[in-house]
Amino acid sequence: MEVRGAILLIILGTALVTFIPRVLPLMVLSRFELPEWATRWLSFIPISVMAALVGQEIFMADGKIALSAGNVEILAAIPTFLIAIKTRSLLATVLAGIISLMVLRYLL
The missing domain is CATH 1.20.5 (Single alpha-helices involved in coiled-coils or other helix-helix interfaces)
Known part of the structure; x- marks a missing residue:
């Protein structure tokens, strides 16, 4: 080639x-050597970016805000966030999210 x-x-x-x-x-x-306040401020950037990406996927559908009980992404986010808070494990959180979304899409 x-x-x-x-x-x-x-x-x-x-x-x-x-x-x-x-x-x-x-x-x-x-x-x-960055000041302590700058290091602390920079530590929130990855969390903020992830929240913006995940929030858009959860709360938006077809370019509009979808805050209804029929929004399976919001329903799947609830057990996912609980698992994330309890375990603080990325693998467990991702698996919980995937499984909850699969089950909810199958049932609804």
Whole structure:
């Protein structure tokens, strides 16, 4: 399989564009000691991003807010969140979510 020069440049360019925003902040921030408040503030970013992604999937259907009892995602989220709080295990949480959604979709 032959790779043309333009395609190779596109691949290298996209790799560079993906690499720089991930590595550059790590290189810069690794040389500084962040204040405790900044470290604490940065620790909430992954949780916030995950909540935004999960919240959109749970509460939105067809581009509209769906807060009804027929929304199986909301119903499946309840045991999933309880398992997550109780076990603090990612595997148990994911399995609980998948199983609850499967059962609810089968029953409803």
